[in-house]
Amino acid sequence: MKEKIAVICVLFVLSVVPGLLFVNQKMAWPSRANERVINITGVGARGAWTLETVNGLNYWWKSFEPATIHMQLDEKVVLRLLSADVFHQFYVPALGIGPVDVEPGYIKKIRYTAEKAGVFQYYCTSMCGGCHFYMQGWIVVTPAGEKPATPRPISCSLCLPAFDRPSEAGAVALGEYLYQNMGCITCHGIAGRGGIENFNYIKTTVPAHDRTAEKIFLTDVEDRRTFLDLIRQGIDPIDPDEPPDIDRYRLVTARFKAAVELIEKGKQAARLDMTGPDPPLHMPAWQDKLSARQIHAIMGYFISLATDRDHEVGADILGNDI
Amino acid sequence: MPTARNITRWTAALLTVLAGAAGFCLLPGPDLPDDGVRRFDIKAEQYAYHPSRIVVRRGDEVRLRLASSDVVHGLYMEGQDLNAFIYPGRLLFNLGRGAAGAGYAPAEEMVFQADRCGKYRYRCSVTCGTLHPFMQGELIVEPNYPFRAGIGSAAGILLAGFLLMATGKRIPPAAGKRRLDLLRAAPPIGWLARRRWLQFALVLPGLALFVLFIIAGFWGSPIGNRNIVITFVWILWWFLLITVLLPFGSRIWCMACPFPFFGEWFQRRRLIGVRPDARRMWRGYKKWPGRFSNIWVQNILFLGLCTISAILVTRPVTTAAVLLGLVLTATVLSAVFRQRSFCNYLCPVSGFLSLYAMAAMVEVRAKDAAVCRVCRSKSCAAGGPSGWGCPWGCHPGRLERNNYCGMCLECIKTCPNGNMTINLRPFCADTRIKGTDEAFKALIMVSVALVYSVTLLGTWGTVKSWANVSEVGDWQGFLIYAGIIWIASLGIFPGIWFSACAAGRRLAGSHGVDVKTLFRRYAFLLVPLGLTAWAAFSFPLIMVNWSYILATASDPLGWGWNLFGTANTAWKPLYPGLMVYIQIPLLLLGLAFSLKRGYAIAASLWEGRKAAVLSLAPAAIVCTAVVMAFIKLFAG
Structure with missing residues (x-):
């Protein structure tokens, strides 16, 4: 008799523990009848907010898909934000969501x-490692009956084949490498051409860098x-120990x-509409x-981007921005 | 009875220790600028601060500018209860006290008065990756009196120990001979010990937790400090094992351990009761091969696990896989080999449990040896109608040491004469290390404790990166790290120990006892010392990370549950200022017991006091140096 009770206890433990976990998880999500729960997990190591489940088994090898979050117009959703590694911030300025601090475990x-x-x-607006600047994606809200748009997901190019790190001697090459590898490229564009939109930013798009040479009077x-x-x-x-033979060197x-200082100290992006949300992209x-x-x-790389058009400094580049 | 002579001896010994402590406190300290205000730029990166050590004078105003170069880190300053959240890419950090939220404001500097001397650590307070719980730096406020007093006391204990040895009257001295029959003193314990369901009742909750741990490790959060398998196994279980279960309960853990549960069940085909053919049930099962009938395999497996420990204790999936692997191994082995072969010869935990059980304050022993001598059934070893034969392969009636007794209490139930009991006894009462394998275990444990204290409790980011190879990918560094663990514990430290024993033998006049015997027997000095060093190592784990235990109790898988309302317990070290005042006395206690028992061992090996004392001296000096190294790491 005792023996049978013991066997039942063992089987009970072996089956009920997983069962309870499963049931509790199903009940723990605070879903109201007309709400859809969307689990979004921040994975800093892959630079993605993902809809996939991140657990002990897959975290170490899987390349998580950056989420494109689809919603129906007028749909009620619960965004459940969690982190699989470090501190992140979730921010959708255009929808007035966030920035939400997402600390691991909370x-x-x-x-x-x-x-x-x-x-x-x-966006993820708190630096979270090498892939941080790629940790962006889209929320697509579609009116009922229409076909949802499919924007191209933003995936981390750094997690793709590695760049070769050039030697310190090749300053321009090193600058280009850092420009790509530090993620500058995600905001300032390929070859510093800019054009990346920054929501509610006073200048609309993130400043370009292909005219840096002109801006510092190296025409x-x-x-x-x-x-x-x-x-x-x-x-x-x-x-320098001895001033080189460059026109207007003091000005240069x-x-x-000033440009170096801006890179060192960073800069808050000013709002276009003072009552609107903070722009998501700031210079760190x-x-x-x-x-x-x-x-x-990096400055050397910017300077090298100047084309050989040797024209006079225009009024438009005498502004404050570098 | 305290005689006048003894009072004088012990007073002199006490004064020696106090003089040592006071002497070191009076030594001149390092030359530090005395401008009153000290400024430091501290940069945080996974998983270290730069600089990792700052030294100021008592009374200085300390101003810290904080920055992070990779992810969001925190900086909690012990002794000041100041906490900062450091955001990479921003010039200001958030500064406040207590849990995050109210009262936190952006700041340029963390400013405080270094008003009390000692060692204070600054620790990361925001989960910043796998090795986050070990990310720390240290602030030394000179003069560092606790550290100096600790070093001085260690030297004083060495001198005082030899003073007492040289003046003691009894040779060999009494060493832990007193016993208290616990079953007679506390009948309810006896009643409980004779219940056949006791072991099952203890294993069952462990089994439930074990299932939970495996699921949590595989399917729960990948963040170690947010997953119950890490917090309960490596913080709670480890701490309880080293500081409570082992010193006060011997191998009581082995009774409740779920690892061999399935194997034992299949062998016995009973969970609670005894089969009528208990005495013959081992037919058909193999004996463990004689060549491996020692703890060398355990030593090697333990070192193997230690090599990957930084990964093991921070990744839930690794811990779950290792736990599951151990259960499967134990189950498969028990289909082939007799009884607890897995526990005796393979289990990596069992190795150090067997060693440190020698120090434990309880034992299972025969009450009266005469009864066992005339006993014909030998039921305790072979099994009988009311219980199984010792599953550990011991002959309980003739048990002399705790090492291979798994505290299953089966012999108490089996003995037809009621001659088995549980005794309460002094600390470190078994002093006989019998094999080279056991001696090496003692050396390995001390070496590994030192390596861990450097890696996990130290401030050196480089060493952490070496150990953290699966994330960092620095295989060269990992090889250096692995090399240090293996060479230090199997080469360097045993080499030092051997030299110390050889020197002791020469000092004693080289008669009678060979070096190998000394190497083995004196290795017992490292048992009290090692156990207290591990306890000293384990206190910070729980005092710093206790909040993770509460949080994961409510949210075991990191899925956002809150079962008991403790899921959001804020991280904050518990009385961090007390840490060194627990660690240093523990280490000193270990050293004192090492010397005391060491002298008893020496006196039993050598003719005459002089030879015994001299032969012990080099080993005692090595032990003191080891204790000083620990004090340096923990408090210096």
């Missing part, structure tokens, strides 16, 4: 009713070459210094991530 629930149709970009090809040589040799162009260094402070020499290399 699940944040956002109730939302999809009131406007369209394609809206979401002459020879001057640019001389200046790049300084960077290449590891000489601080702001304070002043502008160069890089001083704790990049050395002075690396920042110079």
Whole structure:
């Protein structure tokens, strides 16, 4: 008799523990009748907010799909935000969602009713590792009966085949490498051409960098070459032992210094509509991530992007932005 | 009875220790700038701070500028209860006290007065990746009196120990001979010990937890400190095992362990009762091969697990896989080999349990040896109508040491004469290390404790990156790390130990006892020392991470549950200022017991006091150095 009770206890334990876990999980989600629960997990290591389940078994190898979140117009949803590794922030400025702090272990629930149709970009707005700047995607709200749009998912190019790190000597090459590898490219565009939209930003799009040379008054090809040589040799162009033969050198260094400082200290993006949401993209402070020499290399890369059109400095580039 | 002579001896010994402590406190400290205000730029990155160690003088105003270079980190300053959230890419960080939220404001500097001397750690307070719970730096406020007093006391205990040895009257001295029959003193324990269902009742909850752990490890959150398998196994279980179960309950864990449960069930075909043919049930099962009938395989497996420990204790899936693997191995083996062969010869936990059980304050023993001598049935070993024969392969009636007794209490039920009992006894009462395998176990355990104290409780990010190979991918560093573990515990430390024993033998005049015997027998010095060092290592784990245990109790899989309302327990170390005041006394206690029992061992090996004392000296000095190394790591 005792023996039978014991066997039943063992079988009970072996079956009831998994069963209870399953049942409790089904009941734990606070879903009201007309609400749909959407689980969104931030995976910093892959640079994705994903709809896939992230668990102990798959976290270490799986490349999680960045989520394209589809909603019906007027649908009520609960966004359940969690993190699989580090601190993230979930932000959809166009829909007024967030920024929501998502700390590992603390699940944040956002109730939302999809009131406007369209394609809206979401972001991770707290730096979360190498892939952070790719941690973006789309919320697609579709009126009933229409075919939902399918925007191209933003996936982390850094998680694709690795870039070769060039030597410190090739300053321009190193700058280009850092520009891509640090994620600058996600906001400032391929080859610094800019054009990336920043919601409610006073200038609408993130500043471009292919005209940096002109902005720091390095309009002459020879001057640019001389200046790049300084960077290449590891000489601080702001304070060289002997001033090089460059026109308006004091002005050049002043502008160069301001640009370097902006990279070091970062800058808040100003709002276009003061009552609107904060723009999602800000210039981060890089001083704790990049050395002075690396920042110079990135500047060198920008300078090298100048085409050889040797024209006078226009009024449009005398503004404050670099 | 305390004689006048003994009072004088012990007073002198106490004064020696106090003089040692005071002497080291009075030594001049390092030269530090005394401008009153000290500024530091601290950069956080996975999983270290740079600088990882800052030294100031008592009374200095400390101003810290904080930055992060990869993900969001925290910085909790012990002793000040200040907490910061550091955001990468931002110049300001959020500063406040207590749990996040109210009262936190952006700040440029963390400012505080270093008003009390000692060692304070700054720890990461925001989950920042796999090794987050071990990310820390240290603030030393000079003069570091706790550290100095600790080092001085260790030296003082060494001197005082030899003073007592040289002046003691009894040779060999009494060493832990007192016993208290627990079953007679507390009849309810006796009643419980004789219940056949006791072991099953203890294993069953463990089994339920085990199932939960496996599921949580595989399908729960990949974040270690948010998954019950990590917090309950590596924080709670480990802490309880080392500080409570092992020293006070011997191998009581082995009674409740679910690993061999299925194997034992299939062998016995009973969960509670006894089969009538209990005495013959081992027919058909193989004996464990003689060549492996030692704990070497356990030593190697243990070192193997230690090598990957930084991965094991931070990734739920690894822990779950290892736990499951151990259960499967135990089950498969028990289909072939007799009884608890897995536990005796393979289980990596069992190895150090067997060693440190020698120090435990309880034992299962025969009450009266004469009864066992004339006993014909030998039921305790072979089984009988009321119980199984010892599953550990011991002959309980003649048990002398705790090492291979799994505390299943089967012999108490089996003995037809009621001659088996549980005794309460002094700390470290078994002193006989019998094999080289056991001696090496003692050396391995101390070496690994040192390596862990550097890796997990230390501030060196490089070492953490080496150990954390599955995330960092630095295989060269990992090889260095693995090499250090294996070479230190199988080469360097045994080498030092051997040299110490050889030197001791020379000092004693080289008669009678060979070095190998000394190497083995003196290895017992490392048992009290090792056990207390592991306890000292384990206290910070629970004092820092207790909140994760509460949180995962309510949310075992990291799925957002809140079963008991504790899921959102905020992380905050528990009395971190007390840490060194627990660790240093523990280490000193271990050293004192090492010397005390060491002298008893030496006196039993050598003729005469002089030879015994001299032969012990080098090993005692090595032990003191090891204790000082631990004090340096924990408090210096």
